[in-house]
Amino acid sequence: MKSPFNFIVKPSNNKRYDNTIKIGNVNLITSSSKEDHTVSNRYAIVVETPINYTGPIKPGDTLLVHHNVFKYYNDMQGREKSGKSFFKDDLFFIDNDQFFMYKQNGEWKAHSKYCMIKPIEKGGNHYLKTHTEEEPLIGLVKYPNKYLISKGINKGDKVSFQPDSEYEFNVDGEKLYRMFDKNITMVL
Numbered sequence: 001m002k003s004p005f006n007f008i009v010k011p012s013n014n015k016r017y018d019n020t021i022k023i024g025n026v027n028l029i030t031s032s033s034k035e036d037h038t039v040s041n042r043y044a045i046v047v048e049t050p051i052n053y054t055g056p057i058k059p060g061d062t063l064l065v066h067h068n069v070f071k072y073y074n075d076m077q078g079r080e081k082s083g084k085s086f087f088k089d090d091l092f093f094i095d096n097d098q099f100f101m102y103k104q105n106g107e108w109k110a111h112s113k114y115c116m117i118k119p120i121e122k123g124g125n126h127y128l129k130t131h132t133e134e135e136p137l138i139g140l141v142k143y144p145n146k147y148l149i150s151k152g153i154n155k156g157d158k159v160s161f162q163p164d165s166e167y168e169f170n171v172d173g174e175k176l177y178r179m180f181d182k183n184i185t186m187v188l
Helices: 146-150
Strands: 007-011 020-023 026-029 043-048 062-065 072-074 080-082 086-088 091-094 099-104 107-110 114-121 134-143 158-161 167-171 174-180 184-187
Touching: 007 062, 043 091, 099 114, 107 114, 107 134, 114 158, 134 174
Parallel strands: none
Antiparallel strands: 007 043, 007 091, 020 026, 043 062, 062 099, 072 080, 086 091, 099 107, 114 134, 114 174, 134 158, 158 184, 167 174
């Protein structure tokens, strides 16, 4: 079974939400809200690629997906429903703009127009005053895409980016910002 235009995926660990932590032998629920986007599962396992797809992603790879892919919603009558990506059972359709990275052979790679930036701790010399623990609008390139690499921007480069372009993810225990390559304003 293949889709003409979409990837067919299933949630990693067969869970739509990643809202538990294990302490000793006990699993603790960190959030019971289905509206809490911070606990929706962001990892999808590729079951099938689209028909005529010739890119690098293969069945079995892991995708870093948008927080709405696996979420439940309540309709106007308060009935629980799956979102537009739901296909059947534990299978979902996702298009090219609903995932940001793919993991192949244990290594993450940026997808399409997306890149991942690691925020850096505040230093002593900064011009923008904020209440955050991180330097505003500055980070290190963690996962550049092909376009950024073609422009000479590589992993580890310190860059600045446009305000409000940060979309926070936890990737393998590390806080990263997903952003579009066009949001990178300069290499520092």
